Amino acid sequence: MRIKTITLFVIYIWSTFIFADVGVLNFYNDIEYYNRLSLEVDHISQYKEGFIDKDNRVLLEGDSWDFKIFNPTLFYSFNSSFSTGINDGALWQGKGFNGQLETGFIFNSENIVIRLLPEIWFAQNKDFEIAPSKYLYGSVITCIDSYQRPGNETYYDINLGKSSLLFKYNIFEAELSSDNIILGPGRISPIIMSDHSEGFYHIRLGFDEWKSPIGSFEYNAFIGKLDESSFFDEDETNNSNLITAYNFAYSPVFIPGLTLGFNRSLTAPMSVVSPQIIFKIFDPFIAGGYIGEPFGYDKTDQRMSIVIDWIFPESGFKAYTEIAKNDYSTNIELLLRTPEHTLAYTIGFSKILGDFLLEFEHTDLQESREYVLGGLGGGGSFYRHHIVSQGYTNNGQLLGAGIGSGSDSQTLSLSHFLKDRTLKAYIQRIAINKDYIYGKYLDPDNRPSGSPYAVDELQFNIRLGFKGLFDFDSVSMFAEFAYDYRSAFNFIPYEKMNNIYLALGLQYKF
Ligand SMILES: [Ca+2]
Numbered sequence: 422m423r424i425k426t427i428t429l430f431v432i433y434i435w436s437t438f439i440f441a442d443v444g445v446l447n448f449y450n451d452i453e454y455y456n457r458l459s460l461e462v463d464h465i466s467q468y469k470e471g472f473i474d475k476d477n478r479v480l481l482e483g484d485s486w487d488f489k490i491f492n493p494t495l496f497y498s499f500n501s502s503f504s505t506g507i508n509d510g511a512l513w514q515g516k517g518f519n520g521q522l523e524t525g526f527i528f529n530s531e532n533i534v535i536r537l538l539p540e541i542w543f544a545q546n547k548d549f550e551i552a553p554s555k556y557l558y559g560s561v562i563t564c565i566d567s568y569q570r571p572g573n574e575t576y577y578d579i580n581l582g583k584s585s586l587l588f589k590y591n592i593f594e595a596e597l598s599s600d601n602i603i604l605g606p607g608r609i610s611p612i613i614m615s616d617h618s619e620g621f622y623h624i625r626l627g628f629d630e631w632k633s634p635i636g637s638f639e640y641n642a643f644i645g646k647l648d649e650s651s652f653f654d655e656d657e658t659n660n661s662n663l664i665t666a667y668n669f670a671y672s673p674v675f676i677p678g679l680t681l682g683f684n685r686s687l688t689a690p691m692s693v694v695s696p697q698i699i700f701k702i703f704d705p706f707i708a709g710g711y712i713g714e715p716f717g718y719d720k721t722d723q724r725m726s727i728v729i730d731w732i733f734p735e736s737g738f739k740a741y742t743e744i745a746k747n748d749y750s751t752n753i754e755l756l757l758r759t760p761e762h763t764l765a766y767t768i769g770f771s772k773i774l775g776d777f778l779l780e781f782e783h784t785d786l787q788e789s790r791e792y793v794l795g796g797l798g799g800g801g802s803f804y805r806h807h808i809v810s811q812g813y814t815n816n817g818q819l820l821g822a823g824i825g826s827g828s829d830s831q832t833l834s835l836s837h838f839l840k841d842r843t844l845k846a847y848i849q850r851i852a853i854n855k856d857y858i859y860g861k862y863l864d865p866d867n868r869p870s871g872s873p874y875a876v877d878e879l880q881f882n883i884r885l886g887f888k889g890l891f892d893f894d895s896v897s898m899f900a901e902f903a904y905d906y907r908s909a910f911n912f913i914p915y916e917k918m919n920n921i922y923l924a925l926g927l928q929y930k931f
């Protein structure tokens with residue numbers, strides 16, 4: 422008990438010197454995004470890493486290399502009633518206090534970049550009611566390793582964060598990394614890959630921008646390993662999965678500002694991995710069956726999306742969409758009958774208004790409607806899978822949109838960019854896992870005949886938030902205040918909950 426208390430004390434103290442990809446660094450992303458909206462570019466990169474090298478102090482340098490310290494950046498947050506937070510990397514923000522530390526070193530040269538940026542994070546993880554789960558602390562739905570809480574004790578984790586070893590030659594890059602991969606234009610809910618979960622060990626081969634007479638091309642291929650969290654099943658033989666993925670993007674020279682993209686990813690249990698599985702992602706014929714198995718018996722899980730990202734720099738306007746499929750239509754008959762089969766999408770726009778930036782994004786991850794007719798089995802819900810039983814997750818958090826399976830969401834925000842400060846107000850609605858309630862009452866005989874009706878179990882959250890970044894000479898400061906109203910909390914009719922979210926970030930600039 423004493424050791425635990427001392428450990429917690431050390432973490433609490435350490436976290437006050439901490440640094441993160443939320444808070445200050447998240448605002449750096451916003452500022453860069455705002456600045457680029459009015460720039461004429463040949464190509465909009467669809468592969469992004471969470472890492473930003475901004476104002477980091479050079480400790481040593483030579484003619485063609487430098488060695489920097491990554492500015493220490495503190496992030497602290499507090500939830501009064503329940504867990505909230507998306508796109509925060511490995512961090513999970515529970516009830517009570519949460520913190521994350523990120524710092525380290527960066528070596529830059531012409532052909533080699535080395536980043537050693539480990540992170541540590543903790544969640545006080547105070548007790549709050551969660552919805553019943555087969556996995557105790559896990560998701561309300563099966564076939565996905567997405568915990569509601571990481572157990573019932575203070576949780577902390579150390580990982581390699583945004584560390585990476587990168588080789589560059591001309592436009593080509595080869596990288597070994599533990600960072601997140603973000604694909605596509607989604608500002609809040611990229612569907613195939615986001616920075617909602619912990620990054621994962623992967624190898625990347627690709628190029629960012631290859632200019633040709635007909636336009637610019639981008640291509641990256643990934644192979645990596647995903648892990649199960651400690652809050653899932655008791656089966657020790659299925660704890661890791663393979664992930665392979667690629668993204669392709671093209672900006673036609675005859676339509677300035679337009680970038681079209683394609684993303685595809687595949688996961689498979691490590692126990693079935695073979696060269697055929699590793700290269701299956703490059704098979705353009707998207708068959709239903711697993712190689713060597715009867716049709717429809719698929720041991721791999723695939724997702725794909727197409728992307729349209731269109732920027733109009735003269736008016737500072739950008740519109741984008743990502744349209745994704747969780748499962749392919751296995752033949753042309755099915756495709757013609759129900760093209761909406763497991764379709765999900767994100768659509769959004771951004772508009773500069775002087776010093777202001779107005780943004781809106783809408784995402785819908787709900788199961789397509791033909792599932793109510795039966796004959797397709799369960800599991801049409803985005804990110805779930807029956808063979809890759811952890812679903813599309815790493816260490817208990819989703820690799821894709823953080824709003825979660827079966828959800829839909831809208832976010833409207835207004836940011837104000839000034840020389841030494843950036844302010845942002847936002848309102849966000851998330852309807853949480855509607856698929857769970859629709860699935861629960863698939864059989865009309867199970868539905869309650871009177872009030873409360875099944876429809877009263879549909880849970881949603883409204884958040885109103887304000888945040889700001891304030892730049893001083895040697896310190897950047899981040900602060901956020903948000904209020905959450907949750908209706909049908911844990912899918913219980915008429916159960917209403919309020920939450921206050923506070924966050925503070927500091928970055929020390931050497
Ligand atoms: Ca997270």
Ligand SMILES: [Ca+2]
Nearest residue numbers: 654656659660
């Ligand atoms: Ca397991």
